[in-house]
Amino acid sequence: MSNCFILCPHCDQIVRRRALPKGMRLFCPRCLSRLMDSPYCDLNALTALVITALILYLPANLLPILEVNLLGSVRQATIAFGAVITFEQGFWLVGCAIFVAGVLAPLLLLTSILLQLLLLRLGTGKVALRQLIKWHPMLDEVAMLEVYLISFFVAAFKLGDFADLHYGWGTLCFMLLFIMVFYVQYEYNRDLMWQMYEERFAD
Template sequence: MHDLNRSLDLTELPLDELVACHECDLLMLKPRLSAGERAECPRCGFELFSDRPHMLGRSLALVIAALLLYVPANFLPILHLRLLGQTTQDTVWSAVAALYDSDLQGIAVVVFLCSMGIPLLKLLCQLAVLLSIRWDIGRAYGLLLYRAYHHLREWGMLEVYLMGVLVSIVKLVSLADLALGVGLACFIGLLLVQLWLEVIMSPHQIWEALSRGRSHASH
């Protein structure tokens, strides 16, 4: 862990050698990290960035795992509900379709975007960015896609949808016979993989790799 608390003459340093803390705005010299090291702000302790070993390979593996989980998580049954002799199977997609058929098209569109559309776009952006770094092609497009990914991050709300499912289970368990489906396990797995990906896919390393590719292309 690096201590960045140094006295700097900022007028003599180029901007690309400086970094500002996202929490307290302290301006300091950008450290050079070795594998496994992380840099913290000396004023507030916020983690500025870290250098995670094997970040690219591990991130690619997690993105592919998330994409493989995406289809069963959204299209396999989450719940099997038996009420008054009738059995229904509910999936994420069937919930969107039910809202649309109930003249709640606006809510259906929001649920679709937040639970299915935007999470898929995020994964595809991450995959394209990682492949552009791995294959050293199209890094300028990788920069655009990574910026788009950061704008999409706040709109993918899988955890909110999961909380809604869990609340529904608690309320329905006393009214009907419930059985959890494979889709729920895949949905939870997808959420956990995406959270793990957020930790592994270091923004600092991604920006550095994409910027190096752009600088080489300009020469």
């Protein structure tokens, strides 16, 4: 009977679980927080989104995102290089934040979701799958590509006043990676993953 009801995590309102049409959401009648939704794409489409994001990950982090020409001195910058430079300047906390939020956490998030999908398909790794689903909210909160993207364009806008800027292929790949990660996060349904986990390992 417990699977028939949902407890709102914000106000403790008990709401009856119901089948939702594709793309619809269920909100708490008391505080209007989102309780569950029905994703637009199935697991095959989610897998395709994750694989596409992982393919874009390496060029987004290793290809130059910006070429700065200042008084004849030309320097290229990548996402990973930005974290290294911050470390070298002595800003360890900022460097760690850049590396974790812009480089490490997105990779761990995508890898975690891909492993969850594979384990569900294979019907194995019950303990590992349970831990991956439990850790997902933490990875989802830490992976903040949008913050990195906004700060990058703000910095580029300010540099444009006294230097010649040329955007590289890394910029395009990073923007595409951001779009893919955004859709992966939007389409990932943790409640659905728990439901499929319980059905897959019912014994």
